[in-house]
Amino acid sequence: MVKISNLNKKYSENIGNFDINLTIPDGKVYGIIGPNGAGKSTMIRQILGFIRPDSGEIIINEVNPVTNSKKLMEFTGYVSGEVSLYNNMTGIKYLKLVHGLKKDADWDFVELLLKHFDINANQKIKKMSKGMKQKIALICATMNKPKFLVLDEPTSGLDPIMQEQFNDLIRKLQKDYGTTVLICSHIFEEVAKLCSQVGFIKDGRLIEEFEVEKNGIDQINERFKKLYTKESVL
Ligand SMILES: Nc1ncnc2c1ncn2[C@@H]1O[C@H](COP(=O)(O)OP(=O)(O)OP(=O)(O)O)[C@@H](O)[C@H]1O
Numbered sequence: 001m002v003k004i005s006n007l008n009k010k011y012s013e014n015i016g017n018f019d020i021n022l023t024i025p026d027g028k029v030y031g032i033i034g035p036n037g038a039g040k041s042t043m044i045r046q047i048l049g050f051i052r053p054d055s056g057e058i059i060i061n062e063v064n065p066v067t068n069s070k071k072l073m074e075f076t077g078y079v080s081g082e083v084s085l086y087n088n089m090t091g092i093k094y095l096k097l098v099h100g101l102k103k104d105a106d107w108d109f110v111e112l113l114l115k116h117f118d119i120n121a122n123q124k125i126k127k128m129s130k131g132m133k134q135k136i137a138l139i140c141a142t143m144n145k146p147k148f149l150v151l152d153e154p155t156s157g158l159d160p161i162m163q164e165q166f167n168d169l170i171r172k173l174q175k176d177y178g179t180t181v182l183i184c185s186h187i188f189e190e191v192a193k194l195c196s197q198v199g200f201i202k203d204g205r206l207i208e209e210f211e212v213e214k215n216g217i218d219q220i221n222e223r224f225k226k227l228y229t230k231e232s233v234l
Pocket of ligand 1: 011016034035036040041042043
């Protein structure tokens with residue numbers, strides 16, 4: 001279970017995260033939505049132990065990321081929208097490197113995912129397209145079937161085929177391995193299809209949460225408009 005209690009990280013007035021409380025039960029997929037600069041990545045960086053909160057507590061499967069980020073990383077996968085890999089390696093060499101470093105990494109699963117994403121990993125990473133690099137990053141993050149997966153705009157700018165492949169992977173991890181997933185996304189369709197719950201962030205605050213209904217896309221669109229629409233100055 002992921003439990004965030006009274007989380008605060010203040011960069012300046014209304015910039016950062018303010019009194020965030022959020023719970024994700026095991027095996028659920030939770031979506032975070034908010035406009036640019038709302039504080040989504042700031043929250044994710046604290047959850048992963050990359051930055052220290054000013055106050056409040058984060059507990060993930062009984063692990064505190066601030067005091068035990070090594071333990072957290074043993075069962076956590078992470079993909080950001082801007083992946084950075086070793087450009088001079090081939091995809092396969094890079095995957096083998098990560099496989100050697102990760103606890104519980106499963107090479108058969110890597111091969112299955114290479115097939116699933118229909119990717120030729122024998123070429124150098126620097127010659128790969130953005131989407132191919134995203135696929136390599138996703139395989140790296142999931143090759144150990146993580147208990148917890150954090151995705152910060154993982155499919156931004158990718159084509160609809162890749163989007164469906166990505167959705168299928170998340171569903172498989174959830175169904176077969178009980179992975180708990182936190183996903184930040186501007187793609188409402190992705191959130192509606194994958195998430196059972198969604199939270200809206202505005203000015204660093206979690207201002208609303210709800211269970212995603214069957215036809216969640218309309219529900220999310222409507223709430224987003226209500227919560228964030230500003231009068232155009234044009
Ligand atoms: N290290 C930092 N020091 C000061 N301000 C920061 C720092 N990191 C982020 N910010 C500010 O915090 C606010 C939230 O940034 P954050 O990256 O969390 O937003 P976001 O919701 O992920 O946005 P986007 O959708 O554009 O990725 C922004 O105003 C940003 O400029």
